[in-house]
Amino acid sequence: MRLSPRFALITGGFVALALIGGCAVSTVGEASASAVQVTASSSASPSPTVAPSEPVGPLEGRTIVIDPGHTGAWTAKWGYRKVPDGNGRKKACNSSGTATNRGYSEHAYNLAQAKALAKELRALGATVLLNRTDDKTRSNKLCVNHRADLLNTNSADLLISLHADGNLGKGHRGFHIIVSKAMDGGKTVIAKSKALAKDLRTALEQATSMPRSNYIGKGTAYSFRSDLGTLNFAKHPAVMIELGNMRNATDAKLFTSTEFRTQAAEAITAGVVAYLS
Incomplete structure (x- = not known):
């Protein structure tokens, strides 16, 4: 699943901290799973369909x-x-x-x-x-x-x-x-x-x-x-x-x-x- 740029940046920061500070990698995994669930839930909602507007003639309203x-x-x-x-x-x-x-x-x-x-x-x-x-x-x-x-x-x-x-x-x-x-x-x-x-x-x-x-x-x-x-x-x-x-x-x-x-x-x-x- 493609993640948003903002989410990828945050996740990358967690990975860097884990490598430097010895934090458990599971923290990154939990954060990723949570974000993926949110992203999946958001993508499941269909975008509202906007009907194309009718062209307005130059004498409309006259x-x-x-x-x-x-x-x-x-x-x-x-x-x-x-x-x-x-x-x-x-x-x-x-x-x-x-x-x-x-x-x-x-x-x-x-x-x-x-x-x-x-x-x-x-x-x-x-x-x-x-x-x-x-x-x-x-x-x-x-x-x-x-x-x-x-x-x-x-x-x-x-x-x-x-x-x-x-x-x-x-x-x-x-x-x-x-x-x-x-x-x-x-x-x-x-x-x-x-x-x-x-x-x-x-x-x-x-x-x-x-x-x-x-x-x-x-x-x-x-x-x-x-x-x-x-x-x-x-x-x-x-x-x-x-x-x-x-x-x-x-x-x-x-x-x-x-x-x-x-x-x-x-x-x-x-x-x-x-x-x-």
């Missing part, structure tokens, strides 16, 4: 709200009702959204993109809340003055509102990101929203084939507005992403591509991770 813009259940009577816009004016509860020239609706794309994004965020540990999970809901909660409710009531880390533009200008294409100039959260939240927009812009450029808008933001892909209730009522960081122009044929092909939706979801997730790190 809460993110996704707002899939518009809804497939839109009607003029419901949508055109006037509601506060969060900046002292009134605005339509919700618009119908746009569509590609071949009829693929923005509300359907927004929902598909939101589900792809939610999957990516949850895979990294985030708690994800969606303003809608189907294309059949028509509720006052989907009016622009309530789109930030989930963000505010849950004190979520941020909100991303997903949209696609419908600009009819020739050759107009590309994504842009909107930040409100009149958020309920004030200057601090506006500044944080700008930082979020920057990280999202970088990620979208690096990971998708959608370029920056060539008609909004003068090449920056940023748009600063004060008329969007979804963002104005936010008390925490929030941005709206127009992921491209549905009326542009090149962008439209991307919107109908599963590959692009995956790219966009991964890119937005990377931007969120960068912002929250």
Whole structure:
């Protein structure tokens, strides 16, 4: 049996004393036997098994709200009702959204993109809340003055509102990101929203084939507005992403591509991770 270094040192000392001073060797034997018994008893006790810890994702403990813009259940009577816009004016509860020239609706794309994004965020540990999970809901909660409710009531880390533009200008294409100039959260939240927009812009450029808008933001892909209730009522960081122009044929092909939706979801997730790190 292998003895501990400390025990071997003590035993060696006893042997040396026995040789020098004529002490009976049996003393060493008795000490050795006692120590061996203690060692054997100690080694017989099994070590507690420690379960391997689960890896913690970079978004563990974070809460993110996704707002899939518009809804497939839109009607003029419901949508055109006037509601506060969060900046002292009134605005339509919700618009119908746009569509590609071949009829693929923005509300359907927004929902598909939101589900792809939610999957990516949850895979990294985030708690994800969606303003809608189907294309059949028509509720006052989907009016622009309530789109930030989930963000505010849950004190979520941020909100991303997903949209696609419908600009009819020739050759107009590309994504842009909107930040409100009149958020309920004030200057601090506006500044944080700008930082979020920057990280999202970088990620979208690096990971998708959608370029920056060539008609909004003068090449920056940023748009600063004060008329969007979804963002104005936010008390925490929030941005709206127009992921491209549905009326542009090149962008439209991307919107109908599963590959692009995956790219966009991964890119937005990377931007969120960068912002929250």
